[in-house]
Amino acid sequence: MSDYFDNWTSQARKGLLDMCILRVLVEREYYGYELVKTLVDVPGLGLTEGTLYPLLSRLRVQGLVTTRLEESSEGPARKYYSLTRDGKKALEMMEEYMDTLNAGSRSLRKKGDRS
Amino acid sequence: MNQWTSAAKQELENYFTRVRPTLHASGADADEVIEDLRRHLDAEVASAKLSIVTEEDVRRLLARIGAPQPTVAEPAAAAPKESAPEPTPQTAGYFLLMIAVFIPLVTLIVEFTSGMCAETFYDPMPTIWHVLLVALVPVVNCFVWAAIFRNNARHRTLFGWANGTATGVAIFYSVLFVPLMLPGLIAIIFFGMGLLPLSPALSLIGTLMLRSKLRRMSGSVTAGLPGFWRGIALAWLMLLAVETPTIVTRLALKKAINDEPEQQLTGIRWLRFIGSEEKLLRDCYGYTARSQNSDLWSWLIAGSARPSVEQSRTIYFRVTGRAFNSVPAPGVRTGRGNWRELDEWTWDDDQGGEAVGGRLKGLFLESSRLDTTINADAAWSYTEWTMEFRNDSSRQAREARAQILLPPGGVVSRLTLWVNGEEREAAFAGRAQTREAYQKVAIQQRRDPVLVTTSGPDRVQMQCFPVPAGGGTIKIRMGITAPLNLTSESNGIVRLPVVLERNFTVRKVFAHTVWAQAMEGLESDCATLKLEPSNHGQVALRGMMEDRELGTPRGLLRVKRNPARRFAWTKDTRNPGEHFVRQEVFSQTATSPTNVIFVVDGSADMAAFWEQISHSLTNLPPTVKQTFLVASDRVLTLTNIPQLQFYRPVGGQDNLPALLEAWNLAVRTPGSVIIWIHGGQPMKVTSEAAFIQAVERIPVRPTIYEVQTAPGPDRIVERLENIRSLQPVLREGTLAQDLKKLFATMQGEASSWKFRRSVVETEFAAQADGAIEGTLHIARLWANDSIRGYKSAKKVDEAIKQAALFQLVTPVSGAVVLETKEQFAQNGLQPVDAQTVPSVPEPGVGALVVVGLLLMRVMRSRKPNQITT
Numbered sequence: 001m002s003d004y005f006d007n008w009t010s011q012a013r014k015g016l017l018d019m020c021i022l023r024v025l026v027e028r029e030y031y032g033y034e035l036v037k038t039l040v041d042v043p044g045l046g047l048t049e050g051t052l053y054p055l056l057s058r059l060r061v062q063g064l065v066t067t068r069l070e071e072s073s074e075g076p077a078r079k080y081y082s083l084t085r086d087g088k089k090a091l092e093m094m095e096e097y098m099d100t101l102n103a104g105s106r107s108l109r110k111k112g113d114r115s
Numbered sequence: 116m117n118q119w120t121s122a123a124k125q126e127l128e129n130y131f132t133r134v135r136p137t138l139h140a141s142g143a144d145a146d147e148v149i150e151d152l153r154r155h156l157d158a159e160v161a162s163a164k165l166s167i168v169t170e171e172d173v174r175r176l177l178a179r180i181g182a183p184q185p186t187v188a189e190p191a192a193a194a195p196k197e198s199a200p201e202p203t204p205q206t207a208g209y210f211l212l213m214i215a216v217f218i219p220l221v222t223l224i225v226e227f228t229s230g231m232c233a234e235t236f237y238d239p240m241p242t243i244w245h246v247l248l249v250a251l252v253p254v255v256n257c258f259v260w261a262a263i264f265r266n267n268a269r270h271r272t273l274f275g276w277a278n279g280t281a282t283g284v285a286i287f288y289s290v291l292f293v294p295l296m297l298p299g300l301i302a303i304i305f306f307g308m309g310l311l312p313l314s315p316a317l318s319l320i321g322t323l324m325l326r327s328k329l330r331r332m333s334g335s336v337t338a339g340l341p342g343f344w345r346g347i348a349l350a351w352l353m354l355l356a357v358e359t360p361t362i363v364t365r366l367a368l369k370k371a372i373n374d375e376p377e378q379q380l381t382g383i384r385w386l387r388f389i390g391s392e393e394k395l396l397r398d399c400y401g402y403t404a405r406s407q408n409s410d411l412w413s414w415l416i417a418g419s420a421r422p423s424v425e426q427s428r429t430i431y432f433r434v435t436g437r438a439f440n441s442v443p444a445p446g447v448r449t450g451r452g453n454w455r456e457l458d459e460w461t462w463d464d465d466q467g468g469e470a471v472g473g474r475l476k477g478l479f480l481e482s483s484r485l486d487t488t489i490n491a492d493a494a495w496s497y498t499e500w501t502m503e504f505r506n507d508s509s510r511q512a513r514e515a516r517a518q519i520l521l522p523p524g525g526v527v528s529r530l531t532l533w534v535n536g537e538e539r540e541a542a543f544a545g546r547a548q549t550r551e552a553y554q555k556v557a558i559q560q561r562r563d564p565v566l567v568t569t570s571g572p573d574r575v576q577m578q579c580f581p582v583p584a585g586g587g588t589i590k591i592r593m594g595i596t597a598p599l600n601l602t603s604e605s606n607g608i609v610r611l612p613v614v615l616e617r618n619f620t621v622r623k624v625f626a627h628t629v630w631a632q633a634m635e636g637l638e639s640d641c642a643t644l645k646l647e648p649s650n651h652g653q654v655a656l657r658g659m660m661e662d663r664e665l666g667t668p669r670g671l672l673r674v675k676r677n678p679a680r681r682f683a684w685t686k687d688t689r690n691p692g693e694h695f696v697r698q699e700v701f702s703q704t705a706t707s708p709t710n711v712i713f714v715v716d717g718s719a720d721m722a723a724f725w726e727q728i729s730h731s732l733t734n735l736p737p738t739v740k741q742t743f744l745v746a747s748d749r750v751l752t753l754t755n756i757p758q759l760q761f762y763r764p765v766g767g768q769d770n771l772p773a774l775l776e777a778w779n780l781a782v783r784t785p786g787s788v789i790i791w792i793h794g795g796q797p798m799k800v801t802s803e804a805a806f807i808q809a810v811e812r813i814p815v816r817p818t819i820y821e822v823q824t825a826p827g828p829d830r831i832v833e834r835l836e837n838i839r840s841l842q843p844v845l846r847e848g849t850l851a852q853d854l855k856k857l858f859a860t861m862q863g864e865a866s867s868w869k870f871r872r873s874v875v876e877t878e879f880a881a882q883a884d885g886a887i888e889g890t891l892h893i894a895r896l897w898a899n900d901s902i903r904g905y906k907s908a909k910k911v912d913e914a915i916k917q918a919a920l921f922q923l924v925t926p927v928s929g930a931v932v933l934e935t936k937e938q939f940a941q942n943g944l945q946p947v948d949a950q951t952v953p954s955v956p957e958p959g960v961g962a963l964v965v966v967g968l969l970l971m972r973v974m975r976s977r978k979p980n981q982i983t984t
Contacts, residue, residue: 032151032154032155033154033155033158036155048180048181049152049155049179049180049181050134050152050177050180050181051181053143053148053151053152053155054137054138054141054143054148055143056143056148056151057138057143057144057147057148057151058141058142058143060144060147060267061142061143061144061266061267061269062142062269063267063269063270077154078154079151079154086269
């Protein structure tokens with residue numbers, strides 16, 4: 001049963017990762033290390049640095065985020081990520097969909113509770 | 116600072132090698148992720164303050180950050196098909212940037228700013244649309260290169276189309292530049308330069324390479340890149356659109372110069388319908404033969420069959436109905452950057468020749484002054500036209516040329532050139548001799564001469580050279596003696612001279628200063644001319660006359676005269692011995708014709724007169740047989756007037772075939788006359804030989820009344836100078852009014868007034884019948900008549916001698932002013948004595964003697980001025 005649950009959470013997480021990244025970036029731009037640290041600390045997301053970078057790269061290729069390099073006095077150059085217009089639009093759609101999904105899920109739970 | 120051991124580096128690289136395929140499959144940019152991971156590890160190392168990074172540290176850090184896992188991506192990317200090629204990260208190097216963006220961009224800028232290719236070979240960018248299409252290639256390539264460089268396939272579809280379009284443009288220009296590629300390669304090998312001709316081919320290669328990379332960009336390997344063939348088709352459609360005027364014009368021109376008349380006509384009709392007038396105009400100025408346009412179409416369509424300059428000018432007339440030099444010369448597209456001066460440059464093929472030729476840029480009529488004195492009772496006028504030309508071009512000295520219509524029956528009797536502020540009078544001699552002298556001095560020695568020769572009935576050609584560059588001017592004066600045109604025994608008309616054709620520009624707002632003097636009853640329809648008192652109780656009209664009014668009925672000077680004054684006389688002071696010239700005014704009444712053949716010019720500029728013509732023709736009595744011939748693409752014979760109203764004038768029509776047909780009809784029916792109503796025909800389309808032969812071989816010649824609707828050059832009239840049957844009708848009012856008057860005169864309802872001049876041996880005989888004493892102008896007019904008589908009798912030497920004696924420009928003689936005495940002497944010419952030339956106002960003979968004596972006295976008291984050499 002534990003394997004099944006692990007597999008299920010893994011599948012659920014994968015779908016949510018893009019949305020979480022976009023959610024963080026909608027506030028402001030983050031540089032890679034900072035973004036990774038922020039997301040890694042999100043409970044339940046189970047994200048590692050190694051997982052995040054390919055995701056960020058794919059989002060950039062898909063045109064949802066954009067990047068820029070900036071020299072840093074504290075170490076290596078920082079790569080800043082920010083949302084594109086398409087990224088913002090995608091986030092809105094994702095959140096709308098999640099709201100609908102959650103509402104549906106809640107109504108099912110309530111129905112189950114009543115029975 | 117930290118230091119990585121070799122083992123640590125190796126461990127990290129091994130890790131990257133292992134995860135790279137996973138990263139590819141995830142749809143991420145593997146190189147980018149690897150760089151991000153490196154950056155992250157650096158930050159971790161810095162955060163942990165490790166001074167030496169070992170293999171173990173790398174393993175530990177990698178374990179902590181976790182190996183990248185395949186992420187959920189698009190189905191295609193997540194599960195690539197077996198048959199699909201492995202997507203590889205694409206790199207866009209700087210070489211590609213160089214050939215696909217930098218070289219075409221530099222080529223575009225160089226060509227656009229300097230016009231180097233356009234000047235030397237042909238213009239690859241004749242319109243702004245061509246420039247934009249060419250610019251599309253480096254711009255699109257730049258975007259595509261940047262997308263590949265950043266591995267950003269966000270606008271992949273758009274870039275696919277744009278790249279296809281750029282490819283289409285690059286293919287077109289690569290083909291266009293094929294002839295220059297080999298010379299370009301040779302130039303690179305031997306001189307290290309010549310890259311620009313190779314630019315289209317290089318950009319084509321670059322564009323295709325970029326497309327290949329764009330297609331293979333990660334995440335797109337299984338999907339084809341759209342828009343290649345359709346992009347090329349789009350580019351060619353756009354090129355076709357911008358080249359259509361050229362293509363159609365070239366196709367039609369090829370037909371228009373075909374030997375087959377039917378093909379010619381088809382070509383002309385195509386050109387009228389859809390041809391590019393601008394391109395036709397360029398052909399008229401042959402200098403742009405190499406710089407017409409991108410001209411791939413010329414090679415493909417026309418081959419070597421391209422019209423000559425003369426053919427082009429004729430075609431331009433047949434298509435538009437206008438003379439090519441009646442509109443400003445086309446701009447020189449090649450005049451850009453260092454070649455900017457070319458924009459004011461026009462190659463003057465006609466310099467020193469007998470044609471007026473094309474408009475020269477920068478050459479203007481700076482000022483124009485007309486002074487006229489009229490002796491209404493003696494029925495003559497003398498007009499001096501002083502013109503100053505200005506050349507604003509920065510380098511080229513120019514020759515100003517014009518064909519001038521003189522007052523009817525007029526003759527040039529004075530020509531003056533200002534040299535260093537001093538007036539120089541002309542030498543009058545044989546036509547060929549004066550032209551030869553002019554060409555020697557003007558063209559070879561490039562000094563200051565002016566030449567006037569006849570160029571048809573009542574027409575002269577004036578040419579002067581050089582009008583110096585950089586705002587330099589040249590000033591000339593032409594004196595014209597003319598008989599008064601009598602509309603009745605008590606009314607006369609003076610038509611001032613007018614420029615029919617010119618190679619200089621008259622500014623849009625330009626007026627001639629006019630002053631005219633007569634004893635009494637002087638008036639004009641030109642409202643800006645005001646009457647004022649003049650010397651010796653005479654009156655004068657003075658004011659500014661707009662250029663468009665000159666030569667029209669509004670510009671006529673009308674004068675009253677004493678109807679009792681039928682005779683005038685003067686002493687012939689030029690021929691040896693005692694001779695007197697006597698002039699008689701007499702009326703003539705025509706016999707009503709039984710057959711009138713109308714020849715109506717069907718050219719486009721006649722459209723404005725068509726209704727007047729149709730309406731006027733109804734004024735003829737039905738007893739007179741009428742035939743209507745319309746000079747159209749084919750001669751149209753109309754049997755009634757309503758048919759005429761359905762005809763739509765178009766293009767420029769050759770009137771000679773219709774005239775010949777009319778002549779043939781007229782000679783077969785006794786009592787016929789021809790009324791030829793026409794606009795200007797500035798180009799010779801067919802030979803006049805058949806018509807002249809038909810006229811010469813008939814003993815009884817019908818009269819041809821020639822009615823020109825508006826002043827303009829007419830090559831037919833010029834060539835019919837010796838045809839006495841041709842009688843020009845002086846335009847006094849609207850066309851309808853003048854036609855009505857002509858019909859009345861023709862039918863004997865009104866008289867026409869003519870002159871008869873003869874030589875008598877005694878003063879008593881000259882003064883008979885109350886003749887008034889005139890001036891030498893009467894003798895000049897008599898001499899002009901006699902010269903034509905000599906010419907008809909093939910006594911050319913006598914004719915030239917008479918012309919030189921009376922200082923007249925006639926068909927056998929010309930007038931030329933040279934700069935120095937030596938030049939006159941070298942050419943066997945003798946300038947006339949300044950005391951013998953006419954002037955305004957013309958002094959009487961007695962006064963002339965007094966003035967002459969006074970001048971001689973003044974000259975004796977001074978050191979003689981040497982003419983500058």
